[in-house]
Amino acid sequence: MTAEHTDPGAVVVVGGGHGGGTLVGLLRQLGHAAPVTLVGHEADAPYHRPPLSKKFHGDELEQPLKPAPFYAEQDIALRLGAEVVAIDRDARTVRLDDGSELAYGTLVLATGAAPRRLEVPGADLAGVLSLRTLDDARALRDGLRPGRRLVIVGGGYVGLEVAAVARSQGLEVTVLEREDRVLARVASPELSSILGAHHERHGTVVETGADVASFAGDEHGAVRAVVLADGREVPCDVALVGVGAVPRDDLARAAGLACEGGILVDAETRTADPAILAIGDVTRRPLGGAGELVRMESIPSATEQAKQAAHVIVGRDVPAADVPWFWSDQFDLKLKIAGLLRGDRPAVVRGDPASGRFTLFHLDGDVVRAVESANAPAEFMAGKKLIQRGDRVDVARLADVDVKLKDVVLSVPEPAASA
Structure with a gap:
């Protein structure tokens, strides 16, 4: 199938996370009248991501970014449960996994990041979970019934948030961190020490210097323990792997866009192709005043870049960048x-x-x-x-x-x- 000729102002946004979901709404708010299409690989319309780790246990988990009628009212086309598989930069089209094509005047890549896999035996057992999407959070919620034991592999902010919620629900929780402190990549040693002790006071078992060798399963193919490199087994009913995320930049790489630990963009979300912008967790952008390229995994960063991209597309001055920031709830x-x-x-x-x-x-x-x-x-x-x-x-x-x-x-x- 070939794409029909389209308005040169048409915008195609690839990715239905906070960045992409925010961008399409801002375009209409700023008066962009040309066609806008959002392609998301998830079946759910854009939703708030913080509840995935902070409120996964309750009724507040599912929080759409916009009410369901919003997209039709604003004439924003949603292509959900669809994957863009190729970009033709010369023709300015994208091809979807169903064979259809969409033409664009501006393409915005908001493809986010994917959970980093732990490449050890048993990683595919039932009950070994990751947490990146609403479906992931639903699976985690369903798996953490009262009386069950949770082991979290990786002591990052998201893993510790899940640990705090699970402990608050009375579950046994163990956090296994390979480094010598939790939050080793993202927090100061001082904050790591404070939060580690705070978790332990609330009953979380925190083990640092713990290298995972494999996951052990039961006769039904479900995880029963995390096996450490020293041979010890940590029993569990659910194992959550949170060892970082990798940018979903394969589509950009295949299209010849510059990528290095993420899609490289300037301070206004532009790639080297004037018709393609990129926003959110998939990007590396200048931060810190010295032009250092940084990949930020945070909602404030994604929404800030969405504002920048929207202003670029409608031809307005781009708002000044904010100081990078994020938040976390720990008990x-x-x-x-x-x-x-x-x-x-x-x-x-x-x-x-x-x-x-x-x-x-x-x-x-x-x-x-x-x-x-x-x-x-x-x-x-x-x-x-x-x-x-x-x-x-x-x-x-x-x-x-x-x-x-x-x-x-x-x-x-x-x-x-x-x-």
């Missing part, structure tokens, strides 16, 4: 993290971690570069502003909770001169 701790963490930066602790309300400021000299906070929304917002402006601060006073954060600023950088 009673509402965490918010901003900036780019570096392991060699000293941390100033403001507040008492034992109280459950604190902020960690990570410094480059006397300039704040990253903030990790718990139950301290005002300090988090103030910290974001310090990062955004690059203010110099009085490091000694920064730790004093009796000093307002606005009073720790020593100087504000001069704005860059216009060319």
Whole structure:
């Protein structure tokens, strides 16, 4: 089948996650009148992703991004349960897995990331799960009946969120982390220590330096234990594997777009092809002020890029980039993290971690570069502003909770001169 001639303003969005789902709505909000089509490989229309790990056990799991009538009312075509298998950049068409084609004026790749597989024996046993989609969360919810035992392989934020929810429901939970601390790739050593201890106080068994060798199954082909490299078995009824995610950039690579740990884009979501943009978890984009290319797996990042892409498509000035940030819920701790963490930066602790309300400021000299906070929304917002402006601060006073954060600023950088 061949694609019909289309409006040169037609937009095809590949991917129905937060980025793609947000983008199509923004295009109509900004007055884009040409055809808009969203192609999603899941059967569900775009939905909120945080409940997958934070509320998978209850009725709040399924939260659509938009009410069901929205897409028809806004004349947005949905092609759900469909996969784009090829891009013809010369003809400006995409081919779907059913053989049909769609023509585009602008193509937006919002293909996200896929769970990284743990390539060990037994990884395909029933009850060995990953968590990336609504179907994954449904399977996790159905598997975690009262009295069952959960082992989580990987001590990242999502795995720890699931652990917190499962412990709150009274399940036995063990977290196995290969590194010497949880959150080794994404949090400071200080926050890792605080959260690991917080989980243990709530009954989560946390084992670091635990290398998984295989999954052992029962006579019915279901997982019964996680086997460690030292030969020990950790019994379980469900094993959740959360060892990171890989960008779904195969489609872009096959089309000849530059990819290196994700699709490479500029600060306004453009690829090297002027007709193709890319947004969300699949991209690597400039962040941190020095042009460093970073792949961010966060909803704020995906929605920010959706706004950028929408403004590019309608020909408006692109909004200035925000400080990268994300959030996580760990039992009673509402965490918010901003900036780019570096392991060699000293941390100033403001507040008492034992109280459950604190902020960690990570410094480059006397300039704040990253903030990790718990139950301290005002300090988090103030910290974001310090990062955004690059203010110099009085490091000694920064730790004093009796000093307002606005009073720790020593100087504000001069704005860059216009060319």
